[in-house]
Amino acid sequence: MKALLSRAAGGPETLELGEIDAPDVSPGHLLVRVRACAINFPDVLIIEDKYQFKPPRPFAPGGEIAGEVIAVGAGVEGWSVGDRVIGATGWNGLAEQALLPAANAFLLPDNRDFAEGSALLMTYATAIHALVDRGAIKPKELMIVLGAGGGVGLAAVEIGKALGAWVLACASSEEKCTAARAAGADASLKYPAGPLDPAAQKQIAKDLKDIAGPNGAQLVFDPVGGDYAEPALRALGWEGRYLVVGFPAGIPSIPLNLTLLKSCDIRGVFWGAFAGREPERNRGHVAELFRLWDDGKIAPKVSATYPLERAGEAIAALGARSAIGKLVVTIP
Structure with a gap:
């Protein structure tokens, strides 16, 4: 063959x-x-x-x-x-x-x-595991999605909206931001392609905070990592949850004092290990994905x-x- x-x-x-x-x-x-x-x-x-x-x-x-x-x-x-x-x-x-x-x-x-x-599977099952099991997402929460134009980012946008969140989609081009808004994102932010200097990181953090408002975001979905992680963490609000999904932009170094000041959580997401350890829960998620697909709320x-x-x-x-x-x- x-x-x-x-x-x-x-x-x-x-x-x-x-x-x-x-x-x-x-x-x-x-x-x-x-x-x-x-x-x-x-x-x-x-x-x-x-x-x-x-x-x-x-x-x-x-x-x-x-x-x-x-x-x-x-x-x-x-x-x-x-x-x-x-x-x-x-x-x-x-x-x-x-x-x-x-x-x-x-x-x-x-x-x-x-x-x-x-x-x-790999994008939508990752996203639903991340948002439900690791993120404990709630209706009306404000969620920031980094890399929102990619496969797992778009999946997070769609599933976040299906679960009632207000979604801010972030991506490195206007074309990707347009795709994320078409997938249901409530707002979008175009950030520069990395690597980022400190001034660019500071500007992204300010832009995210301006959109999220004084209470910040309750959830960050990050499949990107690198220089984008710290600005997104800075936009997280009190007792928020930061979901670590992937590192195509590199593995970031996070100042842990931010987690203390915000009383927030950084939570890892490893769908493959979850599916292997808890196959029945994973099958339940996949069944829910097919229902959402039938209802027109997601579409690869x-x-x-x-x-x-x-x-x-x-x-x-x-x-x-x-x-x-x-x-x-x-x-x-």
Whole structure:
């Protein structure tokens, strides 16, 4: 079968389209004919050996797939050959066939296409876990979303609105801010592309405070990190909650005196570990996502699709933080 392979650590330009043996179905797994694979920030890291998992080479990046079940492993119940499925593989999704742990698999309704289905889990499941479990979001709270034009940022905007929050979307271009407002954000703020000097950080903090008002924000959703973290923390109000989701702009150093002065919390969000440790709660969240999707309150935004041989371009675009919403590789 064809797969886009990482044979040595490096950027997207090191990936090679090649032929490898199709995997055999193993106990507890589904063998899936991959129709679509969404690109996520871990794909940028894993091929450079900068992710927390380092699979043996050669491997294919791509951890979020949609497709059709072509074989069911021993011990797996509730699945049949031909079922439409979405799920998280970790890696090896950029291939014509992939093994998917049955515990990570969800039925894709017939009225949803594969590209949209592949774009649901990692962003929306992360966002709903972050806002509900870690953020304890309440109706009418003011929430700041950094990186609001990206896949997980747009998901946070939509889910925040669905749960009754007032959402301030922040992004590095007017195009991304427009996308966030179209997704339901109540207001938007365009901040400069980093890295940021102290004066720029101070200006972002002032702009956020001016919009949030004297009481500040109750929640910050931060999938960006870097120089943007401290300004957003400064805009947080008394007993607010700061959600740490990711670091494409770098791992920030936070002055902890701010948490004392605001009596606020900094809370980590690791959806993959949560899904593994508490699979039933995660399944409940995914069921809620499908309900919100049916009600028109969320809709995965796939801004571009790529063929398998050009999947490296999608990873490069995500690494450059130029993408709006999700980028998906389709395999006809």
